[in-house]
């Protein structure tokens with residue numbers, strides 16, 4: 642499905658490790674004041690302001706991505722985003738990353754150039770410095786491990802455990818797009834296997850495919866919250882799906898919640914694609930994952946500050962722990978939320 646735009650194939654062995662690292666990192670610039678020493682020494686040197694947050698995520702070929710429909714440039718971008726998203730979920734601003742790769746000799750230099758073009762693009766847009774990493778060989782496939790660092794004023798750190806009864810449950814953006822984008826890509830992959838000459842028209846799925854291939858970390862939401870002078874009482878990024886993230890917040894804060902089905906923000910493309918695939922859009926929003934939106938709780942007194950903001954949707958509120966976590970359906974019945982979905986859909990979603 643993805644055409645090889647760059648037919649040149651330079652074996653990695655032609656460069657050797659040092660030349661390869663030099664080549665891949667030559668365009669990285671230092672932008673952050675807190676970066677004292679970047680790539681090129683035994684370790685990077687940082688001089689952060691406030692507190693720092695540190696997070697790592699690893700992406701493994703065949704487990705987290707499939708190179709038959711994920712362009713390497715997008716993969717590089719996404720590997721950075723999934724980490725920046727975790728930094729943002731602490732209400733911190735991402736500042737540096739390190740990138741480690743294990744790569745088999747099946748990949749030519751040009752493939753790694755593509756991967757690093759995506760990493761470079763992400764680091765420019767999000768104003769983070771790539772300050773180091775490691776490069777090694779693997780016997781099969783590609784593994785990318787990114788560590789991200791962020792800075793946050795001590796008073797502004799937001800954890801998962803601060804939600805209180807009556808707080809509002811708020812989500813950024815819309816949900817379910819990344820999962821439906823994946824469904825479309827997987828369907829096209831099967832079509833392509835049968836007939837490699839088809840050129841599918843995917844324009845009607847452009848938003849959801851972009852949500853899958855090129856997710857964005859919501860650094861803009863962290864900045865927006867600071868501007869609105871709203872400090873959430875708890876926050877988490879939505880990597881696995883709304884239901885499991887809600888369960889994390891409720892468990893760690895020792896609270897319950899009522900989530901309103903009719904408040905869950907869905908893009909029209911998600912709704913139409915769910916209809917086409919004959920899947921329930923609420924199930925997708927609850928279980929889909931990989932949207933990298935932020936789920937937070939805010940105190941009622943902050944409601945006027947976020948009211949009407951198109952980036953933030955109130956989807957429910959926090960209750961006493963004895964009440965448990967529930968979905969209030971459109972038919973106004975209350976169904977317990979479980980980590981994946983809700984109980985009545987148990988058999989479908991497992």
Ligand code: ADP
Pocket residue numbers: 662665666679680681682683684685740741742771772773774775776
């Ligand atoms: P060492 O032998 O001390 O581990 P390396 O030769 O692995 O050093 O790396 C040299 C420099 O290049 C270090 O600053 C390291 O952080 C950086 N580096 C190595 N691999 C990568 C990579 N894939 N991406 C970014 N920086 C890298």
Ligand code: MG
Pocket residue numbers: 774775776
């Ligand atoms: Mg090393």
